[in-house]
Amino acid sequence: MSPRDPWPVLTRYQGDHLACVALPLGGIGTGTISLGGRGDLRDFEVVNKPAKGFVPRQTFFALFAQPEGGAAVTRALEGMLQPPYEGPFGARAANHGLPRFRHCAFAAAYPFGQVELSDPEVPLTVTLEAFNPLIPGDSERSGLPLAVLRYRLHNPTDRSVTAAVCGTTSNFIGGSVGAGNRNHYRQQEGLAGLVMTADLLAPDHPEYGSFVLCTPDEGEITCRTAWAALSWGDSLLDFWDDFSADGRLEERAGTARDPQGSLAVRTVVPPHGERAITFVLSWHFPNRTTWTPADPAAPAVVGNWYTTRYEDAWHAAAAALPELPTLERDTLAFVNSLVGCDLPAAVKEAALYNLSTLRSTTCFRTADGRFYGWEGCGDTQGCCHGSCTHVWNYEQATPFLFGDLARSMREVEFAQATGADGHMSFRVNLPLAQARGHGLAAADGQMGCLLKLYREWQLSGDEELLRSLWPQARAALEFCWQPGGWDADRDGVMEGCQHNTMDVEYYGPNPQMGGWYLGALRAAEEMARYLGQADFADDCHDLYLRGRAWLDEHLFNGEYYEHEIRPPADAAAIAPGLRHESMGARDLSDPELQLGAGCLVDQLVGQFMAHVCGLGYLLDPEHVAETHRSIYRHNFRPSLHGHFNHLRTFALADEAALLMATYPRGR
The missing domain is CATH 2.70.98.40 (Glycoside hydrolase, family 65, N-terminal domain)
Incomplete structure (x- = not known):
């Protein structure tokens, strides 16, 4: 041998x-x-x-x-x-x-x-x-x-x-x-x-x-x-x-x-x-x-x-x-490079082993080569169809390891799932002739797609991709400013009905959607300026500065960013395609499922994505650092023994975990 x-x-x-x-x-x-x-x-x-x-x-x-x-x-x-x-x-x-x-x-x-x-x-x-x-x-x-x-x-x-x-x-x-x-x-x-x-x-x-x-x-x-x-x-x-x-x-x-x-x-x-x-x-x-x-x-x-x-x-x-x-040699080269680096073992294991999801039945490629994904899989069927935009905001494997797959997702999101008015269906139906059939937009998903388009352009240098998708990308951002929309008053702050990855709708300014929006404004500014659309780039920059200042002044409480609840009172005030009635609040005068003064575990997810994209700090760096410390201080539990949970359980007994939200200042 x-x-x-x-x-x-x-x-x-x-x-x-x-x-x-x-x-x-x-x-x-x-x-x-x-x-x-x-x-x-x-x-x-x-x-x-x-x-x-x-x-x-x-x-x-x-x-x-x-x-x-x-x-x-x-x-x-x-x-x-x-x-x-x-x-x-x-x-x-x-x-x-x-x-x-x-x-x-x-x-x-x-x-x-x-x-x-x-x-x-x-x-x-x-x-x-x-x-x-x-x-x-x-x-x-x-x-x-x-x-x-x-x-x-x-x-x-x-x-x-x-x-x-x-x-x-x-x-x-x-x-x-x-x-x-x-x-x-x-x-x-x-x-x-x-x-x-x-x-x-x-x-x-x-x-x-x-x-x-x-x-x-x-x-x-x-x-x-x-x-x-x-x-x-x-x-x-x-x-x-x-x-x-x-x-x-x-x-x-x-x-x-x-x-x-x-x-x-x-x-x-x-x-x-x-x-x-x-x-x-x-x-x-x-x-x-x-x-x-x-x-x-x-x-x-x-x-x-x-x-x-x-x-x-x-x-x-x-x-x-x-x-x-x-094939074995080239696979070994990749795995050895990661296993042999000086990152902590837990980080290497998380980075390497979670790549298995790419090969599971969660992901597939249709006959035309396009890449799609469920949110996850049950034992016998996929769960939650459509390459859900806000769920897929959280993965970084495809752009950094298989850029062609990530770029195919951006092409579907903007060229197939986005209408002329900028409304992006956050779930893509198949066949693609029915791509927009789901009919609902998600604030975090749509803003995240703008950041992901910028990321794919930066990683690949694919100018043709950027130019071909920019008209729909610009429309997707302008969609925020429609009457009854996410930022109808164009002040750089999302106040409208914001359906999001928590399967709820937030009403009023909050750090999770606000961060995604600020990141999308910065990404759009950079793309527009590169494409020679200086006026639009300046508009995006102005909105970003105003939104950043407002969130830092009004939502940061000295420890972390809060959610300022603003009930819409009347469903007629909400633009079409924004409200997911089966998952959102039933009482619009006093909407349930709002965060309020809670300390949310991923309130800085938009900031994380901005760092991934090389766009720097979206919010005050000192506020960001203090928020990270506060999330750990308030949400980390070294043991879940005695902790009550009435929904899905992914950690229990003496396992350590971060809670999704806590209320150190009361509800």
């Missing part, structure tokens, strides 16, 4: 912590399969939607190992099952009866995951290395629909060991509805494996596609395209006995609607030597539908970018495998 660069490790997990590990393997916009902390595969989320907990029937990898002159042993390539074990018919866990390795640890530095397995009864120790390429600046090579699984077999003994690794899974395409599911063996130079299809599924069906389990290994390869059609669990028994005999597989005839497929690679590991066996899982499911189709019986298909690049799952694997060493 040729020498290899060691994989970096940022975090190691053992014991009970293994149950909480799931490392997603897949590209940007492709869906993923997660690697569990024990080395198990879980959450097959590759068919265009979340599928938390879904694992195709009898999915696992297994090891056969026989030392020279000794008895063979067979183990699932996983650590021990963890409690709870109990179920109505015995253990609940999938594949619960398989013998496993006694000792297991998980080492991670996303997107690299290593599972270390050992057992005193097994003559080999095993390290599973799993990853999918993640290469900043290259969304194409970071968007491959595959998972790489490399099993490194190390022989610490003085005898050679005959070994085999076998992967097995069932053909889950079409949900086992009798769609003519079929597995067939395919081989070409440098690649062999099983192709899974559903031949009776219509090509336009949302679940139409293909899945592949393959290997580039040059060892002795055997396979099964089906398991024996036996009852009372004997299909698994027949497979286990066959593989345990000599590490090879014999074909069987099966009748299952979701036929099992198994692929084994056999080799010899010399004394004190090592062998590596690589498997690749790849997939191709082209028929992504809209966010929430109006007609579930005939949903509009928006497609997937990755499926336009490959004919099927086999083509995806075949195209990627020759490039795998380069």
Whole structure:
């Protein structure tokens, strides 16, 4: 074997912590399969939607190992099952009866995951290395629909060991509805494996596609395209006995609607030597539908970018495998640069591990290459559609790592979701012909998009992007000044009905919306001045100065910025498209859900974004510094034991956290 660069490790997990590990393997916009902390595969989320907990029937990898002159042993390539074990018919866990390795640890530095397995009864120790390429600046090579699984077999003994690794899974395409599911063996130079299809599924069906389990290994390869059609669990028994005999597989005839497929690679590991066996899982499911189709019986298909690049799952694997060493090297260069820097470990972990969201089912790319995102995902469906502008204000991964994806979002926001009057729908409907169908504007989202356009221009130098989107961007800012709008009196302060990321409407001046507005004015000033629109730039600068002075004088209370509530009293005074009646206040004479004198955790989020964009301080620097100190002083809790919360809980018991808002000066 040729020498290899060691994989970096940022975090190691053992014991009970293994149950909480799931490392997603897949590209940007492709869906993923997660690697569990024990080395198990879980959450097959590759068919265009979340599928938390879904694992195709009898999915696992297994090891056969026989030392020279000794008895063979067979183990699932996983650590021990963890409690709870109990179920109505015995253990609940999938594949619960398989013998496993006694000792297991998980080492991670996303997107690299290593599972270390050992057992005193097994003559080999095993390290599973799993990853999918993640290469900043290259969304194409970071968007491959595959998972790489490399099993490194190390022989610490003085005898050679005959070994085999076998992967097995069932053909889950079409949900086992009798769609003519079929597995067939395919081989070409440098690649062999099983192709899974559903031949009776219509090509336009949302679940139409293909899945592949393959290997580039040059060892002795055997396979099964089906398991024996036996009852009372004997299909698994027949497979286990066959593989345990000599590490090879014999074909069987099966009748299952979701036929099992198994692929084994056999080799010899010399004394004190090592062998590596690589498997690749790849997939191709082209028929992504809209966010929430109006007609579930005939949903509009928006497609997937990755499926336009490959004919099927086999083509995806075949195209990627020759490039795998380069893909791994370039991914290592990125991860090593971050892991090796002098930032605190917690910061490095937060920065690196949260990139996994880009590869989750939260994000996708339609067939035209445009990038979109939910606010997040539930177990079986996306949550809150439309690349929500104010939610996506909070992410910085796309502009700094994959600028082409960020720029595509700005193009959709301004060219598709913004009308001639500057009204930007804060959720984008699909297909894009219906982009503005949501019909509501969000103050923080719309102002944030102006800052993000400025950021993308500064990072890329893409003058064409700026010039093409500037007319809509200018209109989006001028939208603030309409009668009944956010800043109808044009004084640089938002006073109107301000729908925002808290899923409420603020009435009256407040630091959160005010900061976004000041940042948008500064960004618009810079863009307008560059484009030769000096008068408009001067207007923006004047409004910014007036707004800054007002917020510092009237909202800063010596510790932090407050919200001055100004009830509108009459809904007729609110411009169309600003009020989200199902989430905003019901009593406009005394609106609920207002902050008032509260100390809000992200009252300076607009200031943060201005710093990211290089626009400097929006507010008095001393006030900003004191506000940061006050947020920590009033909102940080070293323990939440005894803390009451009546909504979603993301921290509890003895965990430390920042509270969203506190009222140190009373309500």
